[in-house]
Amino acid sequence: MHAADVARRRAEEEAVEQRPAEEAGVPPELESVLSLQRAAGNASVVRMLWGGGSAPVREGPATSEADEAVARSLARAVAARNAVKQPDAGAEEPEVETGDFEPLDDEEEGAELEGEQQLAPAGSPALTRWPWGSGSGTKAKTAKPPKAPTMTSKTTFRAPDRSSKARTTIAVGEQVAFKGSKAGTWAADAGLPVTGASGKTFVWTAPDRAASATITLTVGTQTVAKTMTVVEPTSITGSKVGSDLSFPAGDQGAGMRLRFKYSPLNVSFGNIEVKEVSGPATNVTGYYSGLPAADLWHDSGDLFTRIGKDNKDTAIDTASFTGDPPPWTDGGWDWVIPNNFKTITEGGDGKQFTTVTQSFFLEGPPKVGRSKVTKAGVSTAWRSP
Amino acid sequence: MIQTRLSAEPASLTMDTRDRLRLTLSATNVGTEIVDPELHRAQLTVNGRRSRAFALAVGNGKRESKWYALPPGDTVSMTWSTLGERLLAEPGDYTLVLTHEGRDAEPVTVAVEP
Numbered sequence: 001m002h003a004a005d006v007a008r009r010r011a012e013e014e015a016v017e018q019r020p021a022e023e024a025g026v027p028p029e030l031e032s033v034l035s036l037q038r039a040a041g042n043a044s045v046v047r048m049l050w051g052g053g054s055a056p057v058r059e060g061p062a063t064s065e066a067d068e069a070v071a072r073s074l075a076r077a078v079a080a081r082n083a084v085k086q087p088d089a090g091a092e093e094p095e096v097e098t099g100d101f102e103p104l105d106d107e108e109e110g111a112e113l114e115g116e117q118q119l120a121p122a123g124s125p126a127l128t129r130w131p132w133g134s135g136s137g138t139k140a141k142t143a144k145p146p147k148a149p150t151m152t153s154k155t156t157f158r159a160p161d162r163s164s165k166a167r168t169t170i171a172v173g174e175q176v177a178f179k180g181s182k183a184g185t186w187a188a189d190a191g192l193p194v195t196g197a198s199g200k201t202f203v204w205t206a207p208d209r210a211a212s213a214t215i216t217l218t219v220g221t222q223t224v225a226k227t228m229t230v231v232e233p234t235s236i237t238g239s240k241v242g243s244d245l246s247f248p249a250g251d252q253g254a255g256m257r258l259r260f261k262y263s264p265l266n267v268s269f270g271n272i273e274v275k276e277v278s279g280p281a282t283n284v285t286g287y288y289s290g291l292p293a294a295d296l297w298h299d300s301g302d303l304f305t306r307i308g309k310d311n312k313d314t315a316i317d318t319a320s321f322t323g324d325p326p327p328w329t330d331g332g333w334d335w336v337i338p339n340n341f342k343t344i345t346e347g348g349d350g351k352q353f354t355t356v357t358q359s360f361f362l363e364g365p366p367k368v369g370r371s372k373v374t375k376a377g378v379s380t381a382w383r384s385p
Numbered sequence: 386m387i388q389t390r391l392s393a394e395p396a397s398l399t400m401d402t403r404d405r406l407r408l409t410l411s412a413t414n415v416g417t418e419i420v421d422p423e424l425h426r427a428q429l430t431v432n433g434r435r436s437r438a439f440a441l442a443v444g445n446g447k448r449e450s451k452w453y454a455l456p457p458g459d460t461v462s463m464t465w466s467t468l469g470e471r472l473l474a475e476p477g478d479y480t481l482v483l484t485h486e487g488r489d490a491e492p493v494t495v496a497v498e499p
Contacts, residue, residue, distance in 0.1 A: 297441075299468065
């Protein structure tokens with residue numbers, strides 16, 4: 001080595017020696033290595049680094065000159081390692097403080113990544129300076145308004161007309177599950193529950209009577225709402241079950257079994273019950289006109305029966321009359337039967353929503369004793385004794 | 386085969402309490418197969434006179450499925466609580482007999498005081 005070079009290098013090393021190792025560019029983790037080297041004496045290391053046998057050999061701890069040489073060498077190795085970002089196989093995982101947070105859905109994760117990318121795009125000066133960069137090149141964090149929450153809904157029952165479970169027209173007592181894009185607080189201005197615990201889902205039951213109900217999800221300062229139209233049953237249609245009823249030969253009579261279906265069919269009445277209300281006969285004619293009113297009274301039993309999710313009654317109805325003695329003449333009567341509904345969680349007598357007419361017919365000569373019953377749009381055949 | 390039974394409670398009434406009468410028809414399938422008991426055919430006589438009110442009551446209305454298909458050993462029943470004033474027109478002693486498929490069930494008696 002040239003004498004001038006040696007002198008310049010010596011001056012640089014002396015300048016470095018007067019600063020703390022960290023300030024001189026020696027990473028803190030190397031300080032322990034240097035300490036060990038000092039304690040053990042590192043003349044051989046110094047000789048190796050300086051090359052040849054020109055390095056000074058001293059007794060006792062290594063000199064600061066030797067320390068500096070070791071430090072520079074190790075620092076170069078560390079720098080080289082960090083430049084290719086190879087993980088140290090023996091190193092422990094760094095402890096990262098994460099804090100508690102709720103998992104984000106895809107949309108939210110996308111938003112979060114977008115925010116991070118604005119702070120430190122790949123290949124930016126801020127990233128390449130890390131970990132020794134001062135951070136002065138980091139872009140200012142730009143506040144971006146959070147995305148407004150969205151809401152979807154799904155009814156528990158599918159309507160008989162197969163319309164979507166995402167429908168917003170529902171029956172009294174129907175259950176609907178709402179789902180928000182983000183967790184928040186829920187509220188309903190009708191039905192139950194009125195409020196929901198903070199979360200992404202809200203299971204709600206429509207009120208007992210027709211209404212317009214609005215379900216609201218609030219996330220921070222943002223809200224999203226959905227209005228549900230709640231409808232009551234409006235009408236009943238009947239269909240015959242099996243063939244007409246049989247009676248002993250010679251006996252007057254006619255009858256049938258039928259099942260009722262409740263409309264509208266674009267909602268499910270699976271959470272209601274319906275009953276026929278007892279009442280008097282009307283339009284009494286001919287053969288029956290002279291009878292006491294009590295004899296023709298309609299005694300329905302006044303029992304509520306559950307409606308299936310397909311809007312069909314779970315119970316089968318019987319409509320019949322028999323046993324009227326000869327001589328038979330023309331005659332008949334009607335029962336105009338009030339029908340009440342109530343939801344399965346409701347008490348009391350319910351609410352009338354329609355009437356169903358059941359009519360009885362008896363014929364005199366020439367088709368003496370023929371009988372027929374009609375109800376809810378269906379009819380028995382005429383039956384002779 | 387179907388075995389029917391009639392019960393009436395309470396057995397003693399007044400003219401003013403006739404609306405408290407509860408009349409129950411029970412039918413048991415004592416056979417070995419599921420059968421339709423055809424209970425719409427059941428007839429009730431009150432002091433020997435057929436009751437049209439009961440015939441219309443038993444022959445109309447919604448019923449559970451067993452009413453139409455009764456398993457062996459099973460029983461189905463129906464109670465009416467609005468027939469008292471129509472079956473028991475005036476003070477006196479009444480004998481009620483349920484007839485089904487040509488067989489009479491055990492008669493029951495009800496007394497109505499003025």
